[in-house]
Amino acid sequence: MPHTFFDAPLLIRDGIGTWVDTQEKPYVSNIDGMPTFKDKLPAGVKELQPVAGNPVAGNPMAGSLEPSWGRGYQVSGTHRLPPTTFGDETKMEFVATEVVYEPLWATREAAAAFGITLIEPGQGLRMQSPIRHLENTPFEYGMFAGQQCPYLDEEHRNQLQPTVCTDLEHHDFPHVFSSVDPQLPLVISVGRYWPQRDRIFLADLWVPRGMALYMPPRPKIPNAAYIDLHGNRNSALACWRGGTQRSVQTLTLLPKDSGYFYWFWNALPTVHPLLTQP
Numbered sequence: 001m002p003h004t005f006f007d008a009p010l011l012i013r014d015g016i017g018t019w020v021d022t023q024e025k026p027y028v029s030n031i032d033g034m035p036t037f038k039d040k041l042p043a044g045v046k047e048l049q050p051v052a053g054n055p056v057a058g059n060p061m062a063g064s065l066e067p068s069w070g071r072g073y074q075v076s077g078t079h080r081l082p083p084t085t086f087g088d089e090t091k092m093e094f095v096a097t098e099v100v101y102e103p104l105w106a107t108r109e110a111a112a113a114f115g116i117t118l119i120e121p122g123q124g125l126r127m128q129s130p131i132r133h134l135e136n137t138p139f140e141y142g143m144f145a146g147q148q149c150p151y152l153d154e155e156h157r158n159q160l161q162p163t164v165c166t167d168l169e170h171h172d173f174p175h176v177f178s179s180v181d182p183q184l185p186l187v188i189s190v191g192r193y194w195p196q197r198d199r200i201f202l203a204d205l206w207v208p209r210g211m212a213l214y215m216p217p218r219p220k221i222p223n224a225a226y227i228d229l230h231g232n233r234n235s236a237l238a239c240w241r242g243g244t245q246r247s248v249q250t251l252t253l254l255p256k257d258s259g260y261f262y263w264f265w266n267a268l269p270t271v272h273p274l275l276t277q278p
Contacts, residue, residue: 009142009143009144009160009246010140010142010144010145010246010247011141011142011144011145011148012139012140012141012142012145012233013139013140013142014137014138014139014140015137015138015139015140016137016138017135017136017137017138017256018135018136019133019134019135020037020133020134020135020136020253021132021133022127022129022131022132022133022134023132024039025037025038025039026039026126026127026128026129027039027040027041027124027125027126027127028119028124028125028127028176028212028214028253029041029042029045029119029123029124030119030120030121030122030123030124030178030210030211030212031045031121031122032121032210033121033178033179033180033209033210033211034178034180034251035136035176035178035212035251035253037136041124042124044122045122045123045124046122046123046124047123047124047125047126048117048119048123048124048125049125050117050125050126050128050214050216051111051112051115051116051117051216052115069102069104069109069110069113069114069192069201069203070101070102070104070113070114070190070191070192070201070202070203071099071100071101071102071201071202071203072199072200072201072202073094073095073096073099073199073200073201073202074094074095074096074198074199075092075093075094075095075193075198075199075200076093076094076095076198077092077093078090078091078092078093079091079093086260086261087171087260087261087262087263088220088261088262088263089151089263089265090262090263090264090265091151091265091266091267092166092200092264092265092266093266094166094200094266094268096268097268098268098269098270098271099166099202099266099268099269099270099271100202100270100271100273101189101202101203101204101270101271101272101273102202102203102204102273103203103204103206103272103273103274103275104203104204104205104206105205105206105208105275106118106188106205106206106207106208106211106213110203110205111205111213113192114190114191114192114203114205114228114230115192115215115216115218115228116190116205116213116214116215116228116230117213117214117215118211118212118213119176119211119212119213119214120210120211121210121211125214127174127176127214127216128174128216128217129173129174129217130172130173130217130219131172131173131255131258131259133255133256134173134174134253134254134255134256135253135254135255135256136176136251136252136253137251137252137253137254137256138249138250138251139235139249139250139251139252140247140248140249140250141232141233141235141236141247141248141250142236142246142247143236143237143239143240143246143247144160145233145234145235145236146164146167146233146234146237146272147160147161147162147163147164148160148161148233149161149165149167150167151165151167151263151265151267163269163270164233164234164269164270164272165265165266165267165268165269165270166191166202166231166264166265166266166268166270167189167231167233167263167265168189168190168191168229168230168231168263168264168265169229169230169231169261169262169263169264170218170227170228170229170230170261170262171217171218171219171259171260171261171262172217172218172219172259172260173217173254173255173258173259174214174215174216174217174253175213175214175215175230175252175253175254176212176213176214176215176251176252176253177207177212177213177215177232177250177251177252178212178250178251178252179207179208179209179210179211179212179250180209180210180249180250180251181209181248181249181250182209182249183209183245184209184236184238184239184245184248185206185207185208185209185238186206186207186209186235186238186248186250187204187205187206187207187232187234187235187236187237187238187248187272188204188205188207188213188230188231188232188235189202189203189204189205189230189231189232189233189234189272190202190203190204190205190228190229190230190231191203191228191229191230191264192226192227192228192229193226193227193229193264194225194226195224195226195227196225204234204237204272204273206237206238206275215228215230219260220262227264229264232250232252234272235248235250236248237272237274238274240274241274241276
């Protein structure tokens, strides 16, 4: 009797990117749904002002920024592992049995609630980057990428898990996430963590095709009133709505071999409700 085997599921595949010198080409424009990096904005492109960064605790404005987006959870404790050359890892404990991410279309207001600037076609902005050379890299995310937990030990790290954990980060370089798949939106998970309040607010931003998200550099800020976090392991979440497509194409601006990361994760199973087309 012939044997039948399953194809190995695609998790994440990256391609060859295009180098971007952020000193010579500090502007990103959304031209017909594709990111373009230039020394100045092309004629006819509307310049946006990036969403402001994290306020410091004690700032009189910090208390007025009560979260109004995302599903809120109490953080009962945190555990930091010793830092490595690549970054810091913090395990968070939530007062919950499961964690539900609020699904949101990535409107300008929803993105701004997590410190992110939405760039629509015909718009652009000036990026900030302490790292001069970044790469606009094509990625393909499979629908099972969220089932991979990068925080397990070496023996289990590359095995699919039955649940998706909370997997968020911030770092000292900017991101531009471009939703370029011909058929499906891109999904970026986000969080706003308030350390002094022991609260975190979580959501999935569904980025319509042809739009992009800009996230400024976010180094560690002592006594920050809140910390904006993101993760793209669930980029292909839209594949779960049905159909035959099992992965999503995207472009991401990031450094190739540098940058310092701050990872935040929680082991509880997460729930990611689906959105229908707008």
